[in-house]
Amino acid sequence: MTDAERFELDRPGRLRGRVAVVTGAASGIGAGIAEGFAREGADLALVDLVDERSAGAVLDAARAHGGRVSFHQADVSDESSVVSMAEAATAAHGRVDVLVNNAGIFTQSLLEDLSVADWDRVLAVNLRGTFLCTRFLIAPMLDRGWGRVVNIASQLGQVGGTEVTHYSASKGAVIAFTKALAREVARRGVLVNAIAPGPIRTPLLERETEQWRSAKLAELPIGRFGEVGEVVPTAVLLASEEGSYYVGQTLGPNGGDVML
Numbered sequence: 558m559t560d561a562e563r564f565e566l567d568r569p570g571r572l573r574g575r576v577a578v579v580t581g582a583a584s585g586i587g588a589g590i591a592e593g594f595a596r597e598g599a600d601l602a603l604v605d606l607v608d609e610r611s612a613g614a615v616l617d618a619a620r621a622h623g624g625r626v627s628f629h630q631a632d633v634s635d636e637s638s639v640v641s642m643a644e645a646a647t648a649a650h651g652r653v654d655v656l657v658n659n660a661g662i663f664t665q666s667l668l669e670d671l672s673v674a675d676w677d678r679v680l681a682v683n684l685r686g687t688f689l690c691t692r693f694l695i696a697p698m699l700d701r702g703w704g705r706v707v708n709i710a711s712q713l714g715q716v717g718g719t720e721v722t723h724y725s726a727s728k729g730a731v732i733a734f735t736k737a738l739a740r741e742v743a744r745r746g747v748l749v750n751a752i753a754p755g756p757i758r759t760p761l762l763e764r765e766t767e768q769w770r771s772a773k774l775a776e777l778p779i780g781r782f783g784e785v786g787e788v789v790p791t792a793v794l795l796a797s798e799e800g801s802y803y804v805g806q807t808l809g810p811n812g813g814d815v816m817l
């Protein structure tokens with residue numbers, strides 16, 4: 558046995574032998590999921606709007622676990638960009654087994670002040686992006702009879718929130734998309750689920766107003782914001798064989814903020 562083979566065997570492995578695409582992987586929750594998947598033995602095709610240099614830290618962290626990691630700069634809201642990304646990711650790894658639709662953007666505005674451009678951009682990244690990446694990566698999963706799609710929604714898509722109609726609409730639609738697609742493909746071996754995190758400490762959360770953050774802290778049952786590492790285990794579960802009876806579900810690592 559070569560050292561490389563021995564090292565392979567030493568890696569923990571709920572995702573061993575799997576190839577995962579993670580979008581929005583350069584920051585926050587996506588970066589955490591990328592590293593968590595790498596730790597579980599997955600090979601990774603990491604996708605982000607930013608360039609490879611800006612994603613350097615997450616690439617290094619993922620590669621430190623010994624798997625193959627490729628990077629693909631793409632805009633998930635753009636059809637031709639997603640088609641190129643899907644082709645490049647598949648070419649780099651031979652196949653894709655798991656897709657994590659994590660790329661997302663967040664802005665805040667009262668509806669009466671919300672620009673149409675802002676509405677369109679948030680829907681384009683959060684919802685259209687989820688559709689496009691799934692549309693151009695799912696067919697080979699269906700052909701092989703095994704696949705996982707994990708959509709990062711938000712609790713704001715479940716219960717709404719003030720000044721976030723566009724964001725809530727996009728994430729509520731991601732949850733509905735998850736349910737509909739899950740029904741369509743579950744019997745073909747592809748399981749589709751969502752995660753609706755509560756407030757998690759990432760650069761995105763820093764875009765919330767100070768007023769919102771202190772009000773939210775006061776009402777959170779757990780009394781603190783979540784950490785990225787508290788979302789990652791749910792993504793590993795849904796991406797792995799252990800999640801084999803979850804179909805169309807929306808799991809909520811949210812500190813008790815939303816209880817359904």
Ligand SMILES: NC(=O)c1ccc[n+]([C@@H]2O[C@H](COP(=O)([O-])OP(=O)(O)OC[C@H]3O[C@@H](n4cnc5c(N)ncnc54)[C@H](O)[C@@H]3O)[C@@H](O)[C@H]2O)c1
Nearest residue numbers: 581583584585586605606632633660661711756757759761
């Ligand atoms: N942080 C939270 O409190 C929270 C709560 C619920 C849901 N979420 C969701 O989790 C996901 C990740 O959020 P985060 O907090 O890690 O945010 P983040 O801003 O830290 O990271 C988002 C990443 O997505 C990338 N991205 C943005 N637009 C893109 C595009 N068009 N194409 C490709 N990549 C793009 C960004 O470059 C960035 O690397 C988002 O979908 C967000 O809506 C976050």
